[in-house]
Amino acid sequence: MPDSTTAENSIRRDRSIRLAVVTSLVSKLGTVLLQLISIPLAVRVLGREEFGLFTMVNLTLGTVSLLEIGVGPALAHGLSKARANGDVESQRALVSTSLMLMLGVALLTGALMASVLALVPFDSLFGAKFAGKETLLRPAMWVGLGLFLMFFVVNLTERVREGYLEVASNNLWGAVGNVLGAVFVGVGIWFVPEVWFLVLAVQGAMILAKLGNMVSCWKKHPATVPSPAAFNPSLVRPLLTDGLSFSACFILTGFVEANFCGWLIGRMGGGPSEVALWGVFVTLTVMQLGFVVMLSTPTWPAVAEALARGDIDWARKAARRLYFFGLGFASLSSLGLVVLGPWALGVWLGKSFADTDRAVLACYAAYFIMHVWRHLNHAMMIGTGQVKRLAVIQILETLVMIAVVCVSLSMGSLNLMLLSMAATILLGTGWILPKMVHRALHRVHQG
Structure with a gap:
């Protein structure tokens, strides 16, 4: 049975x-x-x-x-x-x-x-x-x-x-x-x-x-x-504390890397015109990430249920499937943006965006790939019941991210800002979280 x-x-x-x-x-x-x-x-x-x-x-x-x-x-x-x-x-x-x-x-x-x-x-x-x-x-x-x-x-x-x-x-x-x-x-x-x-x-x-x-x-x-x-x-305390941790993982990150960066670009960059370009990048991130979220959203609660029932093999299979699909999609979409971006933005948004530099698109692509990689690890950390640990690590990374963005924009370089953001993710949650997910699945499996 x-x-x-x-x-x-x-x-x-x-x-x-x-x-x-x-x-x-x-x-x-x-x-x-x-x-x-x-x-x-x-x-x-x-x-x-x-x-x-x-x-x-x-x-x-x-x-x-x-x-x-x-x-x-x-x-x-x-x-x-x-x-x-x-x-x-x-x-x-x-x-x-x-x-x-x-x-x-x-x-x-x-x-x-x-x-x-x-x-x-x-x-x-x-x-x-x-x-x-x-x-x-x-x-x-x-x-x-x-x-x-x-x-x-x-x-x-x-x-x-x-x-x-x-x-x-x-x-x-x-x-x-x-x-x-x-x-x-x-x-x-x-x-x-x-x-x-x-x-x-x-x-x-x-x-x-x-x-x-x-x-x-x-x-x-x-x-x-x-x-x-x-x-x-x-129920207030468990819901509230878990909710705060969840917010730190997702909402705080999105706020800093979209809203706060847009505000800084408006103050330290080129004003409304450059904010409009940043808004396009944010829109591209949301649209593209949506195709990854359509798998990650149903996967993490299913993984949590599988672990609760002791179905470890299914959980590990679901994790591999999520990582493969997410990284594959991010890599292909980023390559397409760099190759076709200047032409596509001109057709899509008109001549005011037709002269978008391919270099800034390449820098954005690097950031987007790391953004997706972090999202995949976020989903698996939540699925394996490590929300509070994730919150601590993500808050630390976000604090570093704020400093990195401010320094980059003070040097007047949107390209440098995007590359610095990508490097911050890679050196932070990009290598810490995958190890924690692996250990959690291995620990449960051994148990």
């Missing part, structure tokens, strides 16, 4: 990953299509400088995500265990407590960010080159702040789906968001060509899709319908 049960669980995990990858591919293709269409339209209608302002709004409000503690690993592990035991009350308590935590964080974050927007002059926030742009920036900032805070709550459903190995549902609703986004952006570009409406169109469409996912999840799993009476104070 144990062998039969193990085989059935392996088949179920493989099926959930395959379904997640297929649906994710549909969703990611929609995301890429939306970006390929909306960004060049925005550049042509708004102009490169106003598009740079739109980019700065998204990068700045992305700092809100730094305070979204995220309760993903603890919630997913807890739901998997409770569901396996048939414990409906524990499932309800986990979801309800998580929701209350996220509402509290959203309120605190909203008050903090609103104070900054209301009291700090924009040229002090973004640099002297943004002086006189306040009438364009301020409405977009306030609209974006409200939307970003809503993500704190609606994103919780995706963590619940991961706990139930239903990543495919998240992907399908993400595809719905892409369709809505395309419609909204089209309306905005032609009828309301304003920075604030573009922010509303892109982010608002995703909010609506996530709300649909939430209602759908409630209908399928009544135990996930939140109730104040189900709030369990004893």
